[in-house]
Amino acid sequence: xxxxxxxxxxxxxxxxxxxxxxxxxxxxxxxxxxxxxxxxxxxxxxxxxxxxxxxxxxxxxxxxxxxxxxxxxxxxxxxxxxxxxxxxxxxxxxxxxxxxxxxxxxxxxxxxxxxxxxxxxxxxxxxxxxxxxxxxxxxxxxxxxxxxxxxxxxxxxxxxxxxxxxxxxxxxxxxxxxxxxxxxxxxxxxxxxxxxxxxxxxxxxxxxxxxxxxxxxxxxxxxxxxxxxxxxxxxxxxxxxxxxxxxxxxxxxxxxxxxxxxxxxxxxxxxxxxxxxxxxxxxxxxxxxxxxxxxxxxxxxxxxxxxxxxxxxxxxxxxxxxxxxxxxxxxxxxxxxxxxxxxxxxxxxxxxxxxx
Amino acid sequence: xxxxxxxxxxxxxxxxxxxxxxxxxxxxxxxxxxxxxxxxxxxxxxxxxxxxxxxxxxxxxxxxxxxxxxxxxxxxxxxxxxxxxxxxxxxxxxxxxxxxxxxxxxxxxxxxxxxxxxxxxxxxxxxxxxxxxxxxxxxxxxxxxxxxxxxxxxxxxxxxxxxxxxxxxxxxxxxxxxxxxxxxxxxxxxxxxxxxxxxxxxxxxxxxxxxxxxxxxxxxxxxxxxxxxxxxxxxxxxxxxxxxxxxxxxxxxxxxxxxxxxxxxxxxxxxxxxxxxxxxxxxxxxxxxxxxxxxxxxxxxxxxxxxxxxxxxxxxxxxxxxxxxxxxxxxxxxxxxxxxxxxxxxxxxxxxxxxx
Numbered sequence: 001x002x003x004x005x006x007x008x009x010x011x012x013x014x015x016x017x018x019x020x021x022x023x024x025x026x027x028x029x030x031x032x033x034x035x036x037x038x039x040x041x042x043x044x045x046x047x048x049x050x051x052x053x054x055x056x057x058x059x060x061x062x063x064x065x066x067x068x069x070x071x072x073x074x075x076x077x078x079x080x081x082x083x084x085x086x087x088x089x090x091x092x093x094x095x096x097x098x099x100x101x102x103x104x105x106x107x108x109x110x111x112x113x114x115x116x117x118x119x120x121x122x123x124x125x126x127x128x129x130x131x132x133x134x135x136x137x138x139x140x141x142x143x144x145x146x147x148x149x150x151x152x153x154x155x156x157x158x159x160x161x162x163x164x165x166x167x168x169x170x171x172x173x174x175x176x177x178x179x180x181x182x183x184x185x186x187x188x189x190x191x192x193x194x195x196x197x198x199x200x201x202x203x204x205x206x207x208x209x210x211x212x213x214x215x216x217x218x219x220x221x222x223x224x225x226x227x228x229x230x231x232x233x234x235x236x237x238x239x240x241x242x243x244x245x246x247x248x249x250x251x252x253x254x255x256x257x258x259x260x261x262x263x264x265x266x267x268x269x270x271x272x273x274x275x276x277x278x279x280x281x282x283x284x285x286x287x288x289x290x291x292x293x294x295x296x297x298x299x300x301x302x303x304x305x306x307x308x309x310x311x312x313x314x315x316x317x318x319x320x321x322x323x324x325x326x327x328x329x330x331x332x333x334x335x336x337x338x339x340x341x342x343x344x345x346x347x348x349x350x351x352x353x354x355x356x
Numbered sequence: 357x358x359x360x361x362x363x364x365x366x367x368x369x370x371x372x373x374x375x376x377x378x379x380x381x382x383x384x385x386x387x388x389x390x391x392x393x394x395x396x397x398x399x400x401x402x403x404x405x406x407x408x409x410x411x412x413x414x415x416x417x418x419x420x421x422x423x424x425x426x427x428x429x430x431x432x433x434x435x436x437x438x439x440x441x442x443x444x445x446x447x448x449x450x451x452x453x454x455x456x457x458x459x460x461x462x463x464x465x466x467x468x469x470x471x472x473x474x475x476x477x478x479x480x481x482x483x484x485x486x487x488x489x490x491x492x493x494x495x496x497x498x499x500x501x502x503x504x505x506x507x508x509x510x511x512x513x514x515x516x517x518x519x520x521x522x523x524x525x526x527x528x529x530x531x532x533x534x535x536x537x538x539x540x541x542x543x544x545x546x547x548x549x550x551x552x553x554x555x556x557x558x559x560x561x562x563x564x565x566x567x568x569x570x571x572x573x574x575x576x577x578x579x580x581x582x583x584x585x586x587x588x589x590x591x592x593x594x595x596x597x598x599x600x601x602x603x604x605x606x607x608x609x610x611x612x613x614x615x616x617x618x619x620x621x622x623x624x625x626x627x628x629x630x631x632x633x634x635x636x637x638x639x640x641x642x643x644x645x646x647x648x649x650x651x652x653x654x655x656x657x658x659x660x661x662x663x664x665x666x667x668x669x670x671x672x673x674x675x676x677x678x679x680x681x682x683x684x685x686x687x688x689x690x691x692x693x694x695x696x697x698x699x700x701x702x703x704x705x706x707x708x709x710x711x712x
Contacts, residue, residue, distance in 0.1 A: 010708060154615065173529055174548035188616045188632070192530035192548035194578055195569030195677035202681075213551030222550055222578035224705040259510065260544045276544070321551035325558075343709045349580040349702035352366060353695065 004167065004207055006061035006123050006146065007230055008032030009339050011220065012169075012209055013331070014234030015065035015126065016177060017041050018249065018318060022050055024242035026057030027331035034230075036126060040067035041296070043108065044116045051120045061123030063148065068130035068182075069110040073269070073291035084290040085298055091279070091314060095305045104297045118143055126150070128171075128180035129270075131163045150211075152181040152189040152196075154203045159183060161204040169232050170200045172212025176235050176320030178272040179263065186263075186271050194226065201227035215322025217341015224342070225349065235323035236338065240331040248312040252277075258323050267303070267316040269295030278313035360523065360563055362417035362479050362502065363586055364388030365695050367576065368525075368565055369687070370590030371421035371482065372533060373397050374605065374674060378406055380598035382413030383687035390586075392482060396423035397652070399464065400472045407476045417479030419504065423534075424486035425466040429625070429647035440646040441654055447635070447670060451661045460653040474499060482506070484527075484536035485626075487519045504565065508537040508545040513556040513564070515539060523563040525588050526556045530569025532591050532676030534628040535619065542619075542627050550582065557583035571678025573697015580698070581705065591679035592694065596687040604668040608633075614679050623659070623672040625651030634669035 013020075013028040015038035025035030037054055039047040047064065054062055076084060085103035092099045114136055117125050121143050128150035131137075140147050141164070148167045149160035160168045171180060172193025181189035193212040201208050210223035211232035220231045238245055238253055245253065252258065252275055263271045266283035270292035274280070289295055299316075306314035327334065369376075369384040371394035381391030393410055395403040403420065410418055432440060441459035448455045470492055473481050477499050484506035487493075496503050497520070504523045505516035516524045527536060528549030537545035549568040557564050566579035567588035576587045594601055594609055601609065608614065608631055619627045622639035626648035630636070645651055655672075662670035683690065 172548055172550065173546075174551040184616075187618060190529075191677050192528055192550065192569045194528065194549040194575050195530040195571060198572065198574045199678065199680055213548045215551060216554065218554045218582045219550050221581040221705050221709070224708045225577035225581055225701040226574045227701070227704075260540075262543060321547050322555065324555055339709065343706075345581040345583070346702060346705035346709055348583075349577050350699075350706055352580045353577070353699045353702055 004229055006034055009335060010224065010230035011335055011338055012036065012063075012230050012232040013237055014177075014211060014232050015063070016234050016238070016318065018316070019238050019243040019245045021242055021244045022053035022057055024237060024240060024331050025054045025062050027242050028237070028335060029058045029060035029062045031332045031335035033335050034061065034063055034124065036063040036065050038065045039113055039117070040065065041108070042113070044112045047113055047116045048120065051116075051122060063124035063126045064117050064120070064122045065126045065128070066110060066113050066117065067293075068127045068132050076290045076294055080288070081290055081294060083288040084295065087286055087288040088298060088302060091302050095302065095309060095311070095314070097301060097305045100301070104300060106293055106297045117145070121145060124148060126169070128178065130180075130182040131160060131165070137164055148209065150180045151200070152179060153184060153191065154199050156181065156183050156189075157200045157204050157208070161206050165206070167207040167209060167229070168200065168204060169209040169211050170196050170228075172196050172210070174213025174321040175211050176261070176273045176323065177318040178268070178270055193223065197223055197226040197228050213320055213322045215320070215325035217338045217343070218345040219322065220338050220342035221345035221349065224346070233338065235320040236326050236334055237331055238319060238323060239326045239328040240334055241329065242331045246307045248307065248310045249315055249317055252312045252317050253319060253323055253326065258319065261319060261321055265289060265292070265295070267295065267299050268292050272316070272318055273321070274319060275317035277315070277317060360585055362390055365691060366580065366586035367691055367694055368392065368419070368586050368588040369593055370533075370567060370588050371419070372590050372594070372674065374672075375594050375599040375601045377598050377600045378409035378413055380593060380596060380687050381410045381418050383598050384593070384691060385414045385416035385418045387688045387691035389691050390417065390419055390480065392419040392421050394421045395469055395473075396421065397464070398469070400468045403469055403472045404476065407472075407478060419480035419482045420473050420476070420478045421482045421484070422466060422469050422473065423649075424483045424488050432646040432650055436644070437646055437650060439644040440651065443642055443644040444654060444658060447658050451658065451665060451667070451670070453657060453661045456657070460656060462649055462653045473501070477501060480504060482525070484534065486536075486538040487516060487521070490519075493520055506536045507556070508535060509540060509547065510555050510559045512537065512539050512545075513560050517560040517562050521562070523565060523585070524556065524560060525565040525567050526552050528552050528566070528568025530677040531567050532617070532629045532679065533674040534624070534626055549579065553579055553582040553584050569676055569678045571676070571681030573694045573699070574701040575678065576694050576698035577701035577705065580702070589694065591676040592682050592690055593687055594675060594679060595682045595684040596690055597685065598687045602663045604663065604666045605671055605673055608668045608673050609675060609679055609682065614675065617675060617677055621645060621648075621651070623651065623655055624648050628672070628674055629677070630675060631673035633671070633673060
């Protein structure tokens with residue numbers, strides 16, 4: 001197995017924008033795994049502060065994750081953006097919040113976010129939605145920052161290896177949150193984890209992480225059997241003590257509704273997996289959805305108000321397909337259970353095969 | 357692990373209508389697994405003959421598989437059926453075959469197919485698309501025929517257990533061919549194998565088989581780690597020496613096109629996974645597709661002609677997402693490699709976890 005120098009246990013905590021706190025990142029890294037701080041939706045100064053907060057809690061390596069913007073869809077025209085904005089008016093009315101005269105727009109730029117990463121030099125820089133340009137990757141190598149790309153197909157894994165990136169995280173169909181395909185349309189890039197991981201392991205020589213549907217130790221053992229170097233786990237930490245998931249979101253995650261997730265672009269303009277709710281059902285066929293990341297900024301005030309008003313029907317309830325296995329425990333205990341469960345499951349597989 | 361009395365090795369060959377021969381079924385059973393003879397699209401007399409042919413090649417247990425018809429969609433009206441029939445005229449013109457005056461219709465009935473199973477008494481009766489009625493299940497118990505249902509969700513697994521069925525095969529999103537959800541719409545029933553299997557194992561006490569994306573021994577070890585009693589493997593046998601897959605289909609399976617599969621209802625009216633081709637791309641948005649099984653009979657002459665004329669662009673090229681791992685070998689050798697690969701993979705997982 002290709003080893004990763006920063007892992008004592010083969011567990012990476014997935015960067016989850018709604019859930020991740022410096023406390024969660026540090027707890028996973030302190031437990032021997034790799035915590036990941038998401039920064040894709042954050043101002044450079046916020047990323048800087050959260051890195052500092054994490055460093056105050058751990059001396060161990062952790063990752064900072066950004067969204068690469070090389071593969072964005074063409075932005076909406078002003079007219080289309082206005083229509084997408086207008087389409088949201090009924091939800092603002094229902095929530096009793098003002099309908100802004102102008103559509104909200106992002107002020108974020110990858111280059112400025114990335115500059116903070118370079119300056120802060122975390123042990124690992126991970127990214128999704130594409131491949132940073134050669135200058136950025138060279139800067140990481142010069143700064144001795146280990147890089148991890150995200151791929152949804154074997155072709156994307158090969159492109160990531162060829163770009164000189166140090167490892168690749170294969171994101172299976174089961175995964176919660178955004179799906180980061182960048183070389184082919186999403187329809188051709190949805191491959192289940194059990195089929196995806198081994199094919200990627202065969203196609204590249206850099207270490208392969210596996211993500212998507214890894215809900216407990218049994219699945220950690222499964223992806224190691226498939227040839228992954230480590231499991232990237234998101235949903236299993238959503239209910240952790242250190243998770244920032246707000247109460248309405250947490251309540252849905254603990255309910256049976258969690259078994260019905262879907263891939264939707266109604267919240268951000270890019271497909272992401274979350275629990276099916278009223279906003280998804282009503283908006284799915286709407287033509288007036290702006291491309292990523294514009295839709296994210298258009299819907300942000302609605303999600304903020306829905307959180308404050310305890311209305312999960314308007315929230316992006318991102319989660320993977322195995323979240324029903326998640327437990328409300330300290331993150332360190334979750335890591336320990338993942339490892340204990342993985343050891344039991346792997347031993348079980350060996351035994352089942354030895355008697356056959 | 358809950359054991360299955362008819363398995364010496366934890367490998368079930370999936371019933372694949374285009375590929376399965378009595379030779380394939382017998383070879384897998386003779387190798388200690390369980391071969392499965394598909395009968396869903398066959399006349400009762402054909403099923404009877406194929407069971408006899410299989411028995412001439414093996415004394416070991418094997419399964420006969422049927423499509424349960426309890427959960428079919430409402431049939432198309434005569435007008436809609438005629439429109440779906442007419443929609444296919446350009447393909448018949450292109451293939452130079454006659455356009456029938458009347459839409460083709462099925463003369464098959466589950467009750468008559470099932471009567472053959474009861475009469476022949478195979479060791480195992482497996483089925484998909486629903487749950488046979490209580491009389492049929494009682495008849496299986498009385499005849500000491502072991503029953504295996506197919507589920508795509510935990511709710512369906514629970515329903516299968518409650519009906520008194522002996523085991524359940526959990527069919528993950530990755531699976532090739534038809535997807536047999538019957539309690540919820542397909543959109544809410546597409547769960548990746550790695551997320552699905554453990555949740556089903558926790559929810560029922562009958563043995564759980566795992567299907568979907570199991571392309572080689574690594575994936576066999578993976579699903580055993582997830583808690584499955586056995587792996588149901590389809591695509592890995594598609595290129596076997598005993599497979600009946602016709603030359604144009606086989607050629608596509610050995611090409612890079614095989615990485616782009618999709619779920620489509622254009623061939624049968626029910627969603628099934630196959631290699632994306634021209635017929636799928638052109639017909640996907642067509643409104644004039646008859647419900648299952650009517651569309652299957654409407655398109656049958658086109659598929660027959662396309663096979664004869666070596667035109668894979670009009671064929672239903674059913675396969676799962678891991679078929680790129682399939683090898684052209686005798687089925688017995690495939691079973692042996694699956695087992696050897698599984699043992700290596702499980703031992704690898706144990707070692708990776710022991711050093712952590």
